[in-house]
Amino acid sequence: MPTKPAGTLYRGREGMWSWVGHRITGVVIFFFLLVHVLDTSLVRVSPEAYTAVIGAYKNPLMALGETGLVAAIVFHAFNGLRIIAVDFWKKGAKYQRQMLWTVLALWVVVMVGFSIRHLSLALGGH
Amino acid sequence: MTATIDSPRSGKNSSGKISPQYRRTGASRGNFEMLAWLFMRLSGVVLVVLIFGHLFVNLLVGEGIKAIDFGFVAGKWADPFWQVWDLAMLWLAMLHGTNGVRTIINDYAEKDSTRLWLKIVLYAATTVIIVLGTLVIFTFNPCPVVDGVPLPGGFCPS
Numbered sequence: 001m002p003t004k005p006a007g008t009l010y011r012g013r014e015g016m017w018s019w020v021g022h023r024i025t026g027v028v029i030f031f032f033l034l035v036h037v038l039d040t041s042l043v044r045v046s047p048e049a050y051t052a053v054i055g056a057y058k059n060p061l062m063a064l065g066e067t068g069l070v071a072a073i074v075f076h077a078f079n080g081l082r083i084i085a086v087d088f089w090k091k092g093a094k095y096q097r098q099m100l101w102t103v104l105a106l107w108v109v110v111m112v113g114f115s116i117r118h119l120s121l122a123l124g125g126h
Numbered sequence: 127m128t129a130t131i132d133s134p135r136s137g138k139n140s141s142g143k144i145s146p147q148y149r150r151t152g153a154s155r156g157n158f159e160m161l162a163w164l165f166m167r168l169s170g171v172v173l174v175v176l177i178f179g180h181l182f183v184n185l186l187v188g189e190g191i192k193a194i195d196f197g198f199v200a201g202k203w204a205d206p207f208w209q210v211w212d213l214a215m216l217w218l219a220m221l222h223g224t225n226g227v228r229t230i231i232n233d234y235a236e237k238d239s240t241r242l243w244l245k246i247v248l249y250a251a252t253t254v255i256i257v258l259g260t261l262v263i264f265t266f267n268p269c270p271v272v273d274g275v276p277l278p279g280g281f282c283p284s
Contacts, residue, residue, distance in 0.1 A: 026223070027226075041259065046279070070185075077170075117186050
C-alpha cells in the first residue's frame with residue numbers, strides 16, 4: 001500500500017505553494033478592502049468621525065497589522081506578475097520556479113525597506 | 127497500408143465541423159470565463175501601479191500614516207488627479223477581488239444552493255462598496271455644514 005503519492009511537478013512543490021499563497025493573500029486583501037472603503041467613507045459623516053476612526057490605525061499593534069497587510073499585497077502583486085509571465089511569456093512555464101524565487105527575493109527586499117520606514121514613522125516618537 | 131484517423135478536434139471529421147463533445151465553449155456561457163481570466167491579468171498590472179503609488183504616497187512620504195486625517199483626504203481629493211486615481215483603484219480592486227472570491231466559491235462550495243447564496247452575498251457586498259465609494263469620492267465636501275453650522279475639523283473658505 002503506497003504511503004505517499006509519487007512525486008509530481010505540481011503537488012507539494014513551488015507551483016502549488018505559490019497558488020496557496022496567492023489565494024490566502026487575495027482573500028485577506030479583499031476583506032481589508034471592504035473595511036477600508038467603509039472607514040474612508042466616514043469623511044462623508046464628519047471630519048471628527050473620520051479622524052477618530054483613522055486614529056485607530058495609529059497604534060503599535062495596528063502598525064504591525066499594516067505591515068502584514070502590505071506584505072500580503074506585495075507578495076500578491078509580484079506573484080501576480082509571475083502568473084502573467086507564466087501565461088503570456090513563451091518560456092514562462094519553464095522558468096516558473098526561478099521566477100517564484102525572484103518574487104520571494106524581491107518581496108524580502110521591499111518588505112525590509114517598507115518595514116523600516118513604516119515602523120519608524122508609526123512607532124517613532126518624533 | 128495504414129488507416130488514417132483524423133484528430134477529433136481537427137475539424138476534419140466527416141461533418142466538417144468539430145464534434146459537439148469536443149467544443150470547449152457552451153452556448154450559454156459564451157466566453158465570459160475567458161474575459162474574466164483576461165480581466166484578472168489586465169486589471170492586475172494596473173492595480174500594481176495604482177496600489178504601490180497609493181501606499182507610497184500615504185505611508186512612506188513625509189510623516190507617513192501619522193499625517194493621515196480629514197485634512198489629508200481633503201487635500202488629495204481637491205485634485206482631480208487623485209479622484210480619478212482612487213476611483214480607478216476602487217473599481218478595479220473591487221472587481222478583481224470579487225472575481226477572485228467568485229472563483230474560490232466555485233472551487234469550494236459543492237452544493238448548488240450554497241454557491242448561489244454565497245455569490246448573492248458577494249455581489250451585494252460588491253455593489254454596496256462600489257456605489258458607496260464612488261459617491262464618497264464625487265460628493266466629498268471639505269467644508270461640511272449641518273444646520274448652517276460648519277462641522278469642526280472641516281476646511282472652509284474664510
